[in-house]
Amino acid sequence: HYWDSATHNEDYQISKLPRVADNFRSGYSFVSSGKLIFYNLANKQQFSLGENGSYNNLSKRRIQLNKFTTSNIDLFQEGDTILACSHSNGKCKGIDIYPTTFPYVYLKRNGKTLAITNWGDAVMFDGSEWCRMSRSPADVFECNPGEPRVEKPRAIQFYSSIEFEDKTLVGEWPTGSIYEFDGEKLFPSTYWTPPKFHSRERIGYEAQSMGMYCGDLFVGYWPRGEVWRFDYKSRTWSLFHRFFTDRTPDAFIPYVYRTADQLDPAFFGQRITSLTPYKDSIYVTTSNLRGWTDETIQDVVFSDELDQYGAVYKIHKDGCITN
Numbered sequence: 076h077y078w079d080s081a082t083h084n085e086d087y088q089i090s091k092l093p094r095v096a097d098n099f100r101s102g103y104s105f106v107s108s109g110k111l112i113f114y115n116l117a118n119k120q121q122f123s124l125g126e127n128g129s130y131n132n133l134s135k136r137r138i139q140l141n142k143f144t145t146s147n148i149d150l151f152q153e154g155d156t157i158l159a160c161s162h163s164n165g166k167c168k169g170i171d172i173y174p175t176t177f178p179y180v181y182l183k184r185n186g187k188t189l190a191i192t193n194w195g196d197a198v199m200f201d202g203s204e205w206c207r208m209s210r211s212p213a214d215v216f217e218c219n220p221g222e223p224r225v226e227k228p229r230a231i232q233f234y235s236s237i238e239f240e241d242k243t244l245v246g247e248w249p250t251g252s253i254y255e256f257d258g259e260k261l262f263p264s265t266y267w268t269p270p271k272f273h274s275r276e277r278i279g280y281e282a283q284s285m286g287m288y289c290g291d292l293f294v295g296y297w298p299r300g301e302v303w304r305f306d307y308k309s310r311t312w313s314l315f316h317r318f319f320t321d322r323t324p325d326a327f328i329p330y331v332y333r334t335a336d337q338l339d340p341a342f343f344g345q346r347i348t349s350l351t352p353y354k355d356s357i358y359v360t361t362s363n364l365r366g367w368t369d370e371t372i373q374d375v376v377f378s379d380e381l382d383q384y385g386a387v388y389k390i391h392k393d394g395c396i397t398n
Contacts, residue, residue: 078289079394087289089316092387095122095130100367100385104349104360111353113387117366124353143181143188150188150200152177157190159200170198170205173226182236184243185258191245195229197261208261216261230277237285239292240307242267246282250275251296253282269294269303269312279327286350288357289395295347298328300361300383302347318361319345319383321376336372339364343376345383352397359388 095102101116111124112133121133143150149160156169157178172178178190189208191197197208197216209219210229233254235246244267245254251272255264265273272280284295292305293315300319305312321329321343330343346362363384 078392078396086392087315088391090389090391092128092389093130094382095385095387096120098367098369100371101362101365102348102360102385102387103362104351104358104387106351106353111351111358113360115385116348116362117368141178143178143183143190145183145188148188148200148202150178150181150190157198159188159205168200168203168205170200170207171224172196172198173224176225180233180236180245182243182245182256184256187258189256189261191233192225193232194225194227195231195233196225214263217259232281234281234283235285235294237287237292239285239287244285244292246285246294248281248283248297249277249279251280251282253294267305269305269314271303271314284347284350286352286357288350288352288390288397289392293350293357293390295350295359297346298341298344300345300347302350302359318347318359318386318388319380321345321380330375333375336375338372343384355396356389356391357397359390361386361388 095113099115103114103116105112113122122130123133125131141152147162151158155174156171158167158169160167172192173194176192176194176196179193180191182189186202188200189197199206199208199218206218206220207222208216209222210216232248233245234248237244243256245256245261247254252263252275253267254261255267263275279298281297282294283297286293290307294303296303299317301317302315303312304315323329326332328341328344331340341364344364347359348362349360351358361384367384
């Protein structure tokens, strides 16, 4: 990442891009082979951003999303096992996880690599051996040789991670806290958590996505589509922007009190699924809870609010470039 500090006081500019596709509602984005890719979580269609702002359909393209690569190992799931495979000799070591569970997030620090499943099972690979982490009443995770496999959900999940200012940070649900991984322990950090979430109430906030741009840290939150920004110069947090509106301001999850359909009550919750730095900007992709197909009932919210699901926004500031 590169930025000209002389431009840091200039305002960020937010612009909304054209729709990726008519049925693109459960959106996600990432960079692959130098291209910005938009991924439909409902039907697995993929689109790349063209030079002229149009989208190229990549429906026949396959990609392995659930894989993490470091300088010397690959981590990925195979069946009910998470494998760590060496680049030098191709040998793999695995650790078992509960059937049907899967890694939600990978992260690394000081030669240690951590995978955390959707049930909150945290397993760490130190380069030669695996260990499973115990969880303290204060939500601190650390290796415990006798720790059993997680057999039921721990009611805690981790969705996003980033290396920022020589720290490895992880976004959590249900308190919305930002955790830090120091290579030995995973623990909640007040400093790296926006003040709105300092109370650590377990009510369902989720730090779902993270991205760095112009030296600042951006964090996207469920369930109200907020993006918070940590200013690297002032060392302060602020609400950067909410990328949705709704007619249910008193509901924690928008539109949760519907009675006219058979969808999940949280179906129209507002997600910032990805904050993806690309060239001279960072891109925000929004989504509903999950699986919005062509058959989904769409008359629950107004048309202008429907358009906010699966939307893509470009955040730009002059003088900033990312690779």
